[in-house]
Amino acid sequence: MNQQIYDLQRAMRARREAALKRGVIAVLDIGTSKVVCLVLQFVPEEVGEGAETRTVLRQGAFRVIGAAITRSRGISFGEITSMDECERAVRTAVQGAQKMANLRLDHVLVSFSGGKPRSYGVTGEVAVANGAVAETDIGHVLAACDYPDYGDDRDPIHAMPVNFCLDQRSGLTNPRGQIGNQLEVDMHLVTVGSTPMRNILHCIRRCDLELAGLISTPYASALASLVEDEQELGAACIDIGAGISGISLFVRKQMIYTDSIRMGGSHITSDISQGLQISMQDAERLKTMHGGLIATGIDDRDMIELPSALGDWDHNRRQISRSELIGVMRPRVEEILEGVRARLDASGFEHLPSQQIVLTGGTAQIPGMDTVASHILGRQCRIGKPLRVQGLPQSASGTAFSAPVGLAIHVSEPHDECWDFELPADRQGARKVVRALRWFKENW
Amino acid sequence: MRPVKNRRRDPAPSRLRYRATRLWLRPGFRRLVNVGVPMIAGLAASWTLMAEFDLAGSVSRIWNDTRAAIVERPQFVISSMDIPGVSEDLAEQIRVAAFVRLPANSLEVDVNQVRERVESLDAVERASVRAHANGVLEIRAIERLPVVVWRSMTGLQLLDHNGVRVAEVDSRLRRPDLPLIAGAGAAAHVPQALRLLDGAQPLHDRIRGLVRVGERRWDLVLDRDQIIQLPEEDPLSALRRVMALHAAEDLLDRDVVAIDLRNPERPMLRLSEFAESELVRLRMIALGEDA
Numbered sequence: 001m002n003q004q005i006y007d008l009q010r011a012m013r014a015r016r017e018a019a020l021k022r023g024v025i026a027v028l029d030i031g032t033s034k035v036v037c038l039v040l041q042f043v044p045e046e047v048g049e050g051a052e053t054r055t056v057l058r059q060g061a062f063r064v065i066g067a068a069i070t071r072s073r074g075i076s077f078g079e080i081t082s083m084d085e086c087e088r089a090v091r092t093a094v095q096g097a098q099k100m101a102n103l104r105l106d107h108v109l110v111s112f113s114g115g116k117p118r119s120y121g122v123t124g125e126v127a128v129a130n131g132a133v134a135e136t137d138i139g140h141v142l143a144a145c146d147y148p149d150y151g152d153d154r155d156p157i158h159a160m161p162v163n164f165c166l167d168q169r170s171g172l173t174n175p176r177g178q179i180g181n182q183l184e185v186d187m188h189l190v191t192v193g194s195t196p197m198r199n200i201l202h203c204i205r206r207c208d209l210e211l212a213g214l215i216s217t218p219y220a221s222a223l224a225s226l227v228e229d230e231q232e233l234g235a236a237c238i239d240i241g242a243g244i245s246g247i248s249l250f251v252r253k254q255m256i257y258t259d260s261i262r263m264g265g266s267h268i269t270s271d272i273s274q275g276l277q278i279s280m281q282d283a284e285r286l287k288t289m290h291g292g293l294i295a296t297g298i299d300d301r302d303m304i305e306l307p308s309a310l311g312d313w314d315h316n317r318r319q320i321s322r323s324e325l326i327g328v329m330r331p332r333v334e335e336i337l338e339g340v341r342a343r344l345d346a347s348g349f350e351h352l353p354s355q356q357i358v359l360t361g362g363t364a365q366i367p368g369m370d371t372v373a374s375h376i377l378g379r380q381c382r383i384g385k386p387l388r389v390q391g392l393p394q395s396a397s398g399t400a401f402s403a404p405v406g407l408a409i410h411v412s413e414p415h416d417e418c419w420d421f422e423l424p425a426d427r428q429g430a431r432k433v434v435r436a437l438r439w440f441k442e443n444w
Numbered sequence: 445m446r447p448v449k450n451r452r453r454d455p456a457p458s459r460l461r462y463r464a465t466r467l468w469l470r471p472g473f474r475r476l477v478n479v480g481v482p483m484i485a486g487l488a489a490s491w492t493l494m495a496e497f498d499l500a501g502s503v504s505r506i507w508n509d510t511r512a513a514i515v516e517r518p519q520f521v522i523s524s525m526d527i528p529g530v531s532e533d534l535a536e537q538i539r540v541a542a543f544v545r546l547p548a549n550s551l552e553v554d555v556n557q558v559r560e561r562v563e564s565l566d567a568v569e570r571a572s573v574r575a576h577a578n579g580v581l582e583i584r585a586i587e588r589l590p591v592v593v594w595r596s597m598t599g600l601q602l603l604d605h606n607g608v609r610v611a612e613v614d615s616r617l618r619r620p621d622l623p624l625i626a627g628a629g630a631a632a633h634v635p636q637a638l639r640l641l642d643g644a645q646p647l648h649d650r651i652r653g654l655v656r657v658g659e660r661r662w663d664l665v666l667d668r669d670q671i672i673q674l675p676e677e678d679p680l681s682a683l684r685r686v687m688a689l690h691a692a693e694d695l696l697d698r699d700v701v702a703i704d705l706r707n708p709e710r711p712m713l714r715l716s717e718f719a720e721s722e723l724v725r726l727r728m729i730a731l732g733e734d735a
Contacts, residue, residue, distance in 0.1 A: 088456035
């Protein structure tokens, strides 16, 4: 297996550390319906006494000092369809956030929902070198994982060690410093399509920004909307966005599975637009103002004036009842949720100790969504708003903002990923001087 | 009819505008533009003006002309110096020390410096200098009056009542009217010396002087080499005791070499050798009669 696959992520990790040292980092959620840019300011804390002090970041020690939201353009299904348009949308969001923060943004952390993410569980096994497990042993075991053949057109986006096993003792999250002989690891590898990912990288580069990390959107949403118990005991986060509905499974505070279906709120809008023969903008407005999923008797009498495309108010007036609108919306929502159910069944969700389902994302705001989801998914569901973050404007605290808030939480407390560890010397590659130095470092 | 609407403006910043905004958000660049550019522009503009039109020359020329027109007015001329209330030779000294070349200009004469120069003279205790409108520079000086002559290691000096040097003299005979003090450190205790001399007023015509011994106490020296050794503390009352003894028993008229009052509780009397032998002889006679 090519050992240089994580070069991109290693470079991004270095940039993220530089940004954290500077104290300012931006997160950018490029979604199908909106682009959100948040500017985070970190307040590092001095730890230790005298000469031993070092600056560390406390969790939640960041503040949102700039936020900008703009309609996204040139994006469908979370992937860029028009580079120019997408670049304009990103520029608008970044400029707005810069203006609010009065700071120049250099490093951005981007969430990526497209590219058909696929999950793989891989395992590796290695003998512990010196009794106690050291940082290098973890690097060795992660490098010893046998990678599946995921195809040339895909790139890894996450490679997270979810479980360590030391001498048949499973369930360790952090084996550093423990005594043992044989170290095994279960790693969760997420790959996405190369082309959409590289498009995002290119778009960020065209905006003169430096990419400090690329995070899968379902993962970020889950970090923001799942509470700690749910992450620990097992939960699924379903982020129903405009173009993509992402699914991520968490247990023991690690993401173990992610998937997505290419359906979302914009399909509901286009259904309304086609079914009622109104423009997309009007359909979107109708959906957000009057939409619902459960029809009651009063909805038959609740008449909604349809906007007329031609504007001759006297001759061309149409009215529909709200239950008709619900009748248009509900099948599509059911279709989405059935897709989600199929993916959850395939993922082995029913084997988790607790099976909480949390719905988030913009489409989860439709009234009655939790009831419909409970019917279709067969479990109790709740609508998950993102965690409260200091400085976040009230307008950006709804379910639609799980992904940017999750990015912020991720950057304030990054999980271990494969590229956080040094590669062992024997797999380092061609540069001999670097190899020699590393050998010295490991053995002396 | 539906009105023809303008196309809505694109809210996205153009790439140029976006880059300019980002450049402007660099603190260093902003400082450069806000501070550096105006400063450089101002410097360049003034440099060009100066070089082009010889502005510096004309500015300094106008300045000099204006200044000359003001300075040379007759109201500002000092034509004479008035030093009232001091002796003639001190006035001459002050005139030299003031170092004002007449006719001078009252804008250019620094009266404070003149005052300092005058006060640096030994014989001047305090001075005040004023330039009057009628062209007179008035220097009022308070002369230091010598009260004692001090014979020190370096020579004879006249001291005022604070012990400050007034002048040097080459001979004691120049000021026979002043009392004499001697010894190292005597200058610092002139007021005490004056009080002692005042206390010894009855012996006025016999006093030769006061000697400071070991920089700590006084000896009063009379003629016939009689010495009254005074204590370190409260010498005046000790002296009064001697004066009282003298008034009662003419002590100092007798053949006494020294009266030692250094320890006031044990005053001692030193007789001359002749007086001592006479005293012994007289006692032997008295004893012999008795034996």
